[in-house]
Amino acid sequence: MPEPRLNQRFAIVGTFVHSSNEQSLLTLQDHCLGVANGKIIFLQKWDEDLLTLLQEHNILPESVIYLKERQFLIPGFVDTHIHASQYPNCGKGLDEGLLSWLHKYTFPVEAKFADLEFATETYSKVISRVIKNGTTTACYYATIDTDATLRLCDIVDKAGQRAVVGKVNMDQNSPDFYKEETTQSFQNTIRYVNEVINREYQLVKPCITPRFAISCCMDLMKQLGQLARSHHLHVQTHICETRDECTMVQKLYPESKSYTDVYEQAGLLTKKTVLAHGIYLSKEERETIKKRRSGISHCPNSNLSIRSGLLDVKGCFEDDIAVGLGTDISGGYSPSIMDAMRTAISTSNTIAMQRGPSYTPLDYKDVFRMATLGGARVLDMDDIIGNFEVGKEFDALVIDPKAAGSVIDVFENDSIEDVIQKFVFLGDDRNILKVFVAGRDLSEKSCVEPLNIS
Ligand SMILES: [Zn+2]
Structure with a gap:
């Protein structure tokens, strides 16, 4: 494949799979999609007039990528909740429930990020890992340390990923070694926000991040x-x-x-607010969240791993609340949104078994939309990313079900829907051949080696 770069004009010919607000899964075979300056400029059926189409849009024939048989293109994954700083604990320490887990495992590791060298090495590893797994947009928690959080922004920017990044606030009910004084916490946040804005990153934005109501006072x-x-x-x-x-x-x-009223009183609920988990929200609380147009990040691996509970995603959809998927590293042990899709289905199936046949659980199409367009909506970015609508930025993954090492076996009579379904249930990073963010191919950067940050 050629290696298109940012600002280059290029096109891709093949099968496109994405979602819309109306349909959870749309498959477009024999289509051609054009990209210029990182944005989608056309998407239409490919016919004998392809050359004319390319000429009209100033795309050279050598700048066309032809997908191979069974390969397909999907929108990049959106991870709506991930603690970049908890990556060293990923896959361990899951023997406690939330509140004791925070004190035993999480706060000690987050406190280490005051060391910028440790922060650089760890953040480089997690960013490389999630990009390799197809996460083109992420909503990151860092730590209470302002400089280390700015370092995370630099690393994300250099890697070319799209992200909102938060410096964590904690001024109560936290250990002495990992806690801020109230005024200092707010001043540091102002410094953080100003610094991120001044650095004029193309794709990285600051995020206000009160850890949760337990660790922040109302003031x-x-x-x-x-x-x-x-x-x-x-x-x-x-x-x-x-x-x-x-x-x-x-x-x-x-x-x-x-609980929701605490955040409502604090003025924290807006359409740009991402609320992680939301398992035990009452009907009334969901009404408030809907009214404020905030979104929920469903993190099923975490909810099962530290035994928090089962979120009724279907119930949230019925209440017209946006729900996306999150890995919630390291309450969740997998950095992959593909894993989040599967565990969301398992969670929903479990609820269906408890409630009986009247409950329709999530299917593979629902979780595919949650992983892409749904996540974009939760982050209030669905006007920019989430599917292949013309005018949106080109964040996409080339999927190869038959890639080297793939555990997917494709049979001759498998339809395109069958192959997508197999990818949702069996796919892993080996099936992700290319990762594009705003038209830039990040695949070559997706090594697990730390990136060089000067
Ligand atoms: Zn979390």
């Missing part, structure tokens, strides 16, 4: 909410992940009607 959350709204910034936090956590929030904020 701090109100200041953060004000900052987010005045600068139109993304907000990310956790909500209703476990029952113990909900009980503790109720005790800490007796004046609030509910």
Whole structure:
């Protein structure tokens, strides 16, 4: 394959698979998609007039990528909730429930990021790993350390990934070795936001990140909410992940009607707000979230691994709430959104077994949309990314079900839908041949070696 670069004009010919608001799965065979300046300029059926079409759009015949038989193109994956700083713990320490897990495993590892060398090495590894797994956009939690979080932004920018990145705020109910003083926490956040804006990254944005209501006081959350709204910034936090956590929030904020009401009082709920988990939200709380147009990040691997609970995604959809997928490293042990698709189906099947035949669980098409367009909607980026609509930026993955080492066996009579379904259930990073973000091919950078950051 040729190696198109940013700002180059190129086209891809083959099968395209994506979603729309109306349909969870659309397959377009024998189509041609054109890209210029990182954006999709056309997508149409490929016929004998291909040359004329290319000429019209100023695309040279040598800048056309022809997908091979059974290969197909999908939108890049959106990971709506990932703690980049917890990557060293990925795949270990899953023997505790949330609140004790945080103190035993998570806070000690996050505290290490005050060491910039450790931060650089670790963040480089996680970014390389998730890009290799097809994550073209991510919503990252870093740590409370401002400089280390800025380093994460530099690494993401250099790798070419699209991201919102948050410096974490924590000023209460946290260990002395990993905690901020309230005023300092807010001042550091202002410095962080200004610095990210000044660095003028093309694809990296700052995110306001109060860890959760337990670890931030109301004063701090109100200041953060004000900052987010005045600068139109993304907000990310956790909500209703476990029952113990909900009980503790109720005790800490007796004046609030509910967990959601704590964030509502703080002014943290906007259409740019990502709420991780949301398993134990009441009907009334979901109404508030819908009203504010905030989104939910469903992290099924994490919810099963630290035994938090089962999110009823179908119920959220019925309430017209946007739900995307998150890996939630390292409560979740997999850095792959492909794993999140499968565990979302397992979670939904479990709910179906509990509720009986009247409950229709999520299917492979639903989770495919959640991994792409759904995630984009949760991040309020569905006008820029999420599918192959003309005018959107070209974030895409070339999938090869027959790639070297693939565990997918394709049979002659398998339809395109069969192959997509097999990819959803059996695919891994070996099936992802190319990773494009804003038209730039990141595949060559997706090694697991640390990137050189000067
Ligand atoms: Zn989390």
